[in-house]
Amino acid sequence: MRLSYPADIKVIQVPCTGRVDIIHLLNAIEDGADGVYVAGCLEGECHYREGNLKARRKVTYVKKVLTDLGIEPERVEMYNLSSAQGARFAEIANEMAEKIKTLGPTPLAKDSAA
Amino acid sequence: MIVADRKPIEELLGMVEDCKKILVVGCKGCVTVCNVGGLKEVEVLAATMKIARKKAGNPLEIAEHVLERQCDREYVSQLGEEVNDYDAVLSMACGVGPQFLSEMYKEQSFFPAVNTTFFGGATQHGVWEERCAGCGTCGIHMFGGLCPIARCAKSLLHGPCGGSSNGICEVNKETECIWDSIVKKKMEAGQLEDLLGVKNFKSWKTARDGGPRRSIREELVQGNI
Ligand code: SF4
Ligand code: SF4
Numbered sequence: 001m002r003l004s005y006p007a008d009i010k011v012i013q014v015p016c017t018g019r020v021d022i023i024h025l026l027n028a029i030e031d032g033a034d035g036v037y038v039a040g041c042l043e044g045e046c047h048y049r050e051g052n053l054k055a056r057r058k059v060t061y062v063k064k065v066l067t068d069l070g071i072e073p074e075r076v077e078m079y080n081l082s083s084a085q086g087a088r089f090a091e092i093a094n095e096m097a098e099k100i101k102t103l104g105p106t107p108l109a110k111d112s113a114a
Numbered sequence: 115m116i117v118a119d120r121k122p123i124e125e126l127l128g129m130v131e132d133c134k135k136i137l138v139v140g141c142k143g144c145v146t147v148c149n150v151g152g153l154k155e156v157e158v159l160a161a162t163m164k165i166a167r168k169k170a171g172n173p174l175e176i177a178e179h180v181l182e183r184q185c186d187r188e189y190v191s192q193l194g195e196e197v198n199d200y201d202a203v204l205s206m207a208c209g210v211g212p213q214f215l216s217e218m219y220k221e222q223s224f225f226p227a228v229n230t231t232f233f234g235g236a237t238q239h240g241v242w243e244e245r246c247a248g249c250g251t252c253g254i255h256m257f258g259g260l261c262p263i264a265r266c267a268k269s270l271l272h273g274p275c276g277g278s279s280n281g282i283c284e285v286n287k288e289t290e291c292i293w294d295s296i297v298k299k300k301m302e303a304g305q306l307e308d309l310l311g312v313k314n315f316k317s318w319k320t321a322r323d324g325g326p327r328r329s330i331r332e333e334l335v336q337g338n339i
Contacts, residue, residue: 001143003140019132021163022153022154022158022159023158026158026161026162026165027161029165030161030164030165030168065123065158065162068122068124069123069162069165069166069169070169071165071169103166107169108165108168108169109168109169109171
């Protein structure tokens with residue numbers, strides 16, 4: 001299956017989306033990412049029971065943090081798909097890339113040192 | 115434990131708006147347990163503030179440090195004079211922390227990052243409730259183990275007020291009337307008559323009304339035992 005997804009998406013593999021923490025999502029935004037999304041297993045199918053549900057709650061929390069700071073919460077998203085859904089993976093990647101293109105680049109100043 | 119809530123981000127950003135470089139200090143005590151001022155919360159607050167300031171085009175440099183406790187001088191002293199390298203310091207401990215810090219490092223400005231609320235415990239994940247008001251003379255054994263000083267809005271000691279309705283306090287519909295619970299508990303135990311006796315006036319001298327309190331243990335003051 002040769003499916004393509006946008007080259008400007010950087011994939012970071014984790015053993016389970018339960019490993020993704022609030023700070024990882026915030027650090028990505030702080031480091032200048034235009035958007036971040038978590039691709040977890042389908043709900044109810046987590047090997048660790050609720051890693052993907054916890055990830056969703058963390059995404060929700062980060063959305064609230066961004067809203068408080070006047071940044072579009074849509075820059076952070078949670079998606080669920082199974083590892084057998086390669087086509088869906090590419091579709092989600094394209095969907096997120098499109099959404100970010102509409103929102104435009106990150107509102108964070110690029111040239112800052114901190 | 116001492117329970118606290120983090121201050122809103124706008125308030126914290128306002129405290130350090132003129133700063134370029136700050137230190138955020140967490141505490142591994144109560145505020146770690148109530149998920150408000152431990153390592154994770156220090157990291158999240160620092161990242162949030164950096165994002166806000168980058169967005170404003172006025173980046174803020176933030177160093178992070180988590181002390182074992184901020185209510186003991188031996189731990190507070192671990193920060194050392196490097197605290198003076200920052201424009202300001204935010205403490206994520208309860209109100210005791212920034213005071214111990216201010217007392218030790220007189221040149222620096224310390225800001226409280228949390229609102230300290232009460233002594234209580236978690237009744238479910240993410241929910242904390244008040245249980246003790248630190249009155250200095252504990253008497254919960256007289257009330258079926260439930261504290262009417264901390265848990266009755268009026269701190270009544272001789273039974274419920276007329277506003278108690280179906281187990282709910284008249285002051286707040288979200289709050290149980292603790293006197294309803296005390297009476298029910300004593301009735302179920304067949305000990306209702308325990309509540310009938312007239313109690314002596316409570317001395318509030320041991321509570322906050324007597325001014326700031328101090329606890330002295332002579333044997334410890336004299337040295338290790
Ligand atoms: S009686 Fe006083 S010390 Fe005891 S739980 Fe109530 S407020 Fe706290
Ligand atoms: S309703 Fe109950 S808890 Fe509320 S003030 Fe009256 S006695 Fe106290």
